[in-house]
Amino acid sequence: LRELRSGGSSSPAYSSSSSSSSSSYNASQQRLPGAIIIGVRKGGTRALLEMLNLHPDVEVAKAEVHYFNVEEHYRRGLGWYKAQMPFTLPGQLTVEKTPGYFAAPQVPARVWDMNPAARLLLIVRDPAERLVSDYTQVLHNRLTRHKPYQPLEQLLIHKGHIDPGYKALQRSLYYQHLARWLEVFPRDQIHVVDGDALIRDPFPELRKAERFLDLPPRISPNNFYYNTTKGFYCLLSAGHDKCLDESKGRPHAPLSSQAFKQLCHYFRKPNKLFFEMVGRSFSWC
Numbered sequence: 001l002r003e004l005r006s007g008g009s010s011s012p013a014y015s016s017s018s019s020s021s022s023s024s025y026n027a028s029q030q031r032l033p034g035a036i037i038i039g040v041r042k043g044g045t046r047a048l049l050e051m052l053n054l055h056p057d058v059e060v061a062k063a064e065v066h067y068f069n070v071e072e073h074y075r076r077g078l079g080w081y082k083a084q085m086p087f088t089l090p091g092q093l094t095v096e097k098t099p100g101y102f103a104a105p106q107v108p109a110r111v112w113d114m115n116p117a118a119r120l121l122l123i124v125r126d127p128a129e130r131l132v133s134d135y136t137q138v139l140h141n142r143l144t145r146h147k148p149y150q151p152l153e154q155l156l157i158h159k160g161h162i163d164p165g166y167k168a169l170q171r172s173l174y175y176q177h178l179a180r181w182l183e184v185f186p187r188d189q190i191h192v193v194d195g196d197a198l199i200r201d202p203f204p205e206l207r208k209a210e211r212f213l214d215l216p217p218r219i220s221p222n223n224f225y226y227n228t229t230k231g232f233y234c235l236l237s238a239g240h241d242k243c244l245d246e247s248k249g250r251p252h253a254p255l256s257s258q259a260f261k262q263l264c265h266y267f268r269k270p271n272k273l274f275f276e277m278v279g280r281s282f283s284w285c
């Protein structure tokens, strides 16, 4: 527990964030993360981070850090990484999220070297939907920079068949990436969050995450309300409300129903392998 909360430092185990915050013993400082949201890209990582941040014993790194997956950052060392973290009191849990960690082969061993007790959160979503969301984000970025782009179907389908080389498709092969994490971390240090369930009804997923992180249950259904304009749940805390920005929940780029069906068929086997690996199944297409 101590290592989880303090990222391996020697600060005392759990103490409430509201207790004796004025004493120098409890001086706030930056600490390495005890928990990391490792992915998946477009799985709902921002929503999960913001929702965990509702917990009084959790502080989060606001920006994606990309420490373990970007060589230039990794070379800067743990001092740099720590300096990207929020200030916390002893007993508070530091959390960062970088969706790019999940599919980057060098990352699991690096996270282990940082803190072998780190708790890992993996939020997954229907891999076909995720792929379309991934493409939509790339398309949006290219349009913003006035760069050319290809329609999704052209990237995805080659001579009538799904092209296994398409990067966004590979990012949806969850079992391949998870297998690498499981070579390094024990299964019980990785908690799988259902990203589709988080969209439909966030509270039960948050309760499970609190339990995994050994946090006392502090997040409540009253922290969420459905915003009909946004079409998603938004957050309520201490009288403030917050919805995720417009980059979350964009209308997806079009894809013919025939191509989407092909995609669903393609994912059947890899999905089955993932279900076996995590010991549960999801009702994906």
Ligand SMILES: Nc1ncnc2c1ncn2[C@@H]1O[C@H](COP(=O)(O)OS(=O)(=O)O)[C@@H](OP(=O)(O)O)[C@H]1O
Pocket: 040, 041, 042, 043, 044, 045, 046, 047, 099, 133, 137, 198, 199, 232, 233, 234, 244, 247, 248, 249, 250
């Ligand atoms: N409450 C709430 N509000 C808004 N959006 C929500 C929420 N919960 C989950 N989501 C889904 O999060 C998807 C984006 O995932 P990520 O944050 O992981 O994207 S990223 O990889 O960091 O770019 C985003 O995917 P798209 O809908 O495809 O844009 C959302 O569906």
